[in-house]
Amino acid sequence: MAPMPFRMNSVFMLPRWTRSIHNTTTHLRSFTTTRLRAQSDSRSAIVTGAGRGIGRAIALRLAQDGFDICVNDLDKNIEDVNNVVKEIHLLGRSSVAFCGDVSSMTSVQEMIAASVAGLGPLNVMVANAGIAQVGWPMEIKEADMRRMFEVNVFGVVNSSIAAAQQFIKQGTKGKILNAASGVSFRTDPLLPMYSASKAAVRSITQSFAIELGKHGITVNGYAPGIVQSAMWEHIDTEMGKINGLPQGENFNAFTKSIALRRTSIPEDAAKLVSYLAGPDSDYVTGQTILVDGGLVYN
Template identity: 50%
Template structure:
């Protein structure tokens, strides 16, 4: 029998703001109890988000950790289980973006983006799977990929590579953990009105000699739905993937981009 949402505990990394915050809000609305995570620098924002979501009546806790550090990720999952009793849904949402040409990119910048986006997803997937296998009830693991997992953008080579990696990791994890009743899927946002895309627009505009906002406008012209997406668009997809309605789906990377790219 599928687990009801009302008995589910979800852990969402990178949930102090942006897409992560919208995902957390939607999952709380759906009936999940939540452990919210972000880095120590965002502690105040994270607690403010948690306080907002406690109005839903769900149990909301917070845990600070950096997604790229194995000991911290393990402790994050342990803290979630200590507070909530178990872990049923992992949303590995934490990520960063940098905008740099390949010819100018330093190896340290490459490593930083891959460390947070891909290594962080691997560590979150692994720690969650170990807990779910120990519980013996299956579970759902979701990762943040991107449209660039299908269609890379210039000046975002490291970001694109990291998200292609999340897509491959998701498929491999789905293959290995299906026997444990664990499904593994990724959500792939397109152009979203968040702080991350504000940074991308600023840097792309500088690189391409455009006015602020023109790069975002240029890249948005291919959106069939005629608008830049909002974090809630992504949260709706994650809501479905975290629910029993998606029990027969695994290994998929699903785009929610308004029709920029077809899979």
């Protein structure tokens, strides 16, 4: 028998291995929040890689916009996920946590089932999860390259396919938003596989937009630049091992190349996602929009 969802601080936790999802709608209606709406009026979104950084900012911004949120990240980041869920609850929205790996289609399908069971019909899928690796192209290891593409490319493909299937099953329109990267369009020599994987997301976004347009489903990408986040701290550190620059210097060196003369914060990307997830972007599809302060011109 599949494990039952359990309540933790007024938030439902659904384990990633849950295959038979029990309906929790009646319990969710009893949540004590500062702002509850009828189930028929609610909107829900899934944000992958939402434990911290850009994903967290997106989840919180969409909650502020009136979405109930399924917060996804890896098992090892469960504490971060729980904290984001609590923050969303404090904003007056319902939320479920789901830990799983987007590189697995089965895990993505279970995540969507958990979200629908806990929050109602799906409206927006934000395929935000991603990883970065630093190194010269000739020194990339096969295992590292495979993992990069499993998460950054297959994770987007899995999320797009499973979300589209759910939208079609519901008989509703929907929005799919994929994380690309402005840096990938510049093809940084120390981020070859990261750049390649994120460039692939752009083509995948266009392909899905063409196929799913007939169903009223829009598919777009958002491409952050140099963001103050844990991922860029990792990139900065790894670059320093190669070029010898002290901690922070690689990150700061990008500033002079940015028109607005500042690096980005996660909320910059979240604002763009807010637009793409809302009704004002209903006639926008197949586009990957840069939000990098003027680092790349495309």
